[in-house]
Amino acid sequence: MHWRGLTSAVLILLFIVQSSGDPVVDNDHGRHATRPISEEDLDRMLETTTGSRQKRAPEARALTPSIVRTIYNIPGGDTAGSGQTVAIVVAFGASSAEADLEVYSTRFGLPSCTTANGCFKKVDQNGGNNIPRDDPTTPISSSWLGETNLDIQWVHATAPGANITLVCANSSSSSDLYPAVMTAASLADIVSLSWGGAESLQSNFERFLANASARGVSIFAATGDSGGPATYPATSPSVIAVGGTTTLTESDGIFSSESGWSGSSGGCSNFYTASEAQQASGSGTDPCGTRRAVPDISFNGDPTSGVPVYVDGSYVQFGGTSLATPIAAGRAAAVKAFTSDIRVIDSFYIYNNITLRDITSGSNQNYSAGGGFDLVTGRGVWTGDLDINTPNADENMKITHLMISETMQTKLPMSMVLNVVESTQETLSATTQTRATTSATATSMSSSALSLPAITFFSFSLFLLL
Ligand SMILES: [Ca+2]
Numbered sequence: 001m002h003w004r005g006l007t008s009a010v011l012i013l014l015f016i017v018q019s020s021g022d023p024v025v026d027n028d029h030g031r032h033a034t035r036p037i038s039e040e041d042l043d044r045m046l047e048t049t050t051g052s053r054q055k056r057a058p059e060a061r062a063l064t065p066s067i068v069r070t071i072y073n074i075p076g077g078d079t080a081g082s083g084q085t086v087a088i089v090v091a092f093g094a095s096s097a098e099a100d101l102e103v104y105s106t107r108f109g110l111p112s113c114t115t116a117n118g119c120f121k122k123v124d125q126n127g128g129n130n131i132p133r134d135d136p137t138t139p140i141s142s143s144w145l146g147e148t149n150l151d152i153q154w155v156h157a158t159a160p161g162a163n164i165t166l167v168c169a170n171s172s173s174s175s176d177l178y179p180a181v182m183t184a185a186s187l188a189d190i191v192s193l194s195w196g197g198a199e200s201l202q203s204n205f206e207r208f209l210a211n212a213s214a215r216g217v218s219i220f221a222a223t224g225d226s227g228g229p230a231t232y233p234a235t236s237p238s239v240i241a242v243g244g245t246t247t248l249t250e251s252d253g254i255f256s257s258e259s260g261w262s263g264s265s266g267g268c269s270n271f272y273t274a275s276e277a278q279q280a281s282g283s284g285t286d287p288c289g290t291r292r293a294v295p296d297i298s299f300n301g302d303p304t305s306g307v308p309v310y311v312d313g314s315y316v317q318f319g320g321t322s323l324a325t326p327i328a329a330g331r332a333a334a335v336k337a338f339t340s341d342i343r344v345i346d347s348f349y350i351y352n353n354i355t356l357r358d359i360t361s362g363s364n365q366n367y368s369a370g371g372g373f374d375l376v377t378g379r380g381v382w383t384g385d386l387d388i389n390t391p392n393a394d395e396n397m398k399i400t401h402l403m404i405s406e407t408m409q410t411k412l413p414m415s416m417v418l419n420v421v422e423s424t425q426e427t428l429s430a431t432t433q434t435r436a437t438t439s440a441t442a443t444s445m446s447s448s449a450l451s452l453p454a455i456t457f458f459s460f461s462l463f464l465l466l
């Protein structure tokens with residue numbers, strides 16, 4: 001007994017030492033590279049999506065909610081996600097976020113989502129009403145409020161029927177954001193995290209994430225927008241890591257092709273091992289051994305193929321894995337609402353139950369996308385679920401005729417596949433050259449001063465792309 005007691009005491013002591021040793025990191029919400037969208041451009045976008053075949057002007061090719069729901073085959077239509085709740089964790093308060101969401105919903109014909117009608121809820125990091133102050137960063141579109149509006153509006157755009165709970169951490173420090181994630185996971189079973197910090201060993205938070213995942217909470221985390229190593233918590237094996245693509249549409253809004261975005265962070269974790277499901281799939285073991293390999297999946301993230309977000313009184317075009325992540329969370333809500341058979345969307349689900357559009361072109365700083373799993377886009381773009389009937393069958397047929405996926409490649413004439421690949425690569429090589437000259441500037445900037453070079457970089461890229 002004596003020795004057993006002593007052993008326990010030593011173990012407890014070790015635990016305390018280890019626990020207090022978890023590093024506190026500052027988390028960044030990424031490089032969104034926003035650009036303004038005029039009301040006139042917005043009108044043109046909407047005309048296209050309401051049936052007019054009018055060609056969209058190059059500056060009006062941001063993706064609208066209905067285009068995004070179509071190209072990602074999100075089930076449920078205008079009530080997608082009904083009965084589900086998505087919790088979004090951000091830093092700081094967001095005093096105008098709910099009013100901005102209402103303006104956005106009206107503009108895009110989405111259902112109203114307010115505190116009054118029970119759809120929207122905002123809590124502090126402990127679940128209470130002590131909402132922190134707004135992020136003072138300017139311009140506002142580059143602040144955490146811009147991030148918050150992006151997250152809220154794009155969960156609502158992809159899952160208009162879902163409830164949204166916004167959890168506001170007191171600061172961007174992990175000592176505030178991690179408790180906020182714990183609160184979020186107690187209030188919803190789908191959680192969206194469009195932020196991250198440099199990888200480190202987070203033993204306490206890891207235990208929490210593993211437990212949350214085991215309880216059936218789906219946590220989606222952005223890999224980062226640097227195109228370099230992925231950030232934490234995306235590299236945790238207990239979350240679903242979301243990378244970014246460049247999603248090209250025709251001038252009339254019809255899906256054209258999708259490639260890996262140069263800003264999509266990814267790679268092998270230096271601290272964490274792959275989940276059992278990832279290891280079993282071979283996706284992690286091929287490039288990374290048994291280490292965690294990210295991303296798991298991807299959605300649109302390139303600002304040049306970005307989306308409109310209403311913030312600070314006007315519309316701006318946003319991108320980043322900060323966009324891809326709420327799309328993933330919204331799609332999860334839509335899928336869970338569409339069939340009650342799907343109770344848990346976790347790593348096992350992502351590696352066994354989904355159908356994908358494999359991304360085979362494009363690259364980030366260290367890796368290139370290729371056939372199957374890659375460290376730019378993961379398994380690819382989540383476009384379907386094996387355990388539900390494919391919804392919107394007609395829409396799906398309409399858009400898949402140009403898709404480059406593992407399943408479609410065998411059915412398509414190879415000339416058509418090659419044409420799409422070539423045209424995508426030509427466009428990408430033009431933009432990659434531009435990015436090479438600007439990325440050095442961007443990566444040397446501190447997180448508090450990212451907005452200016454990001455905007456410059458984005459505008460320049462957009463000009464070349466179109
Ligand atoms: Ca691939």
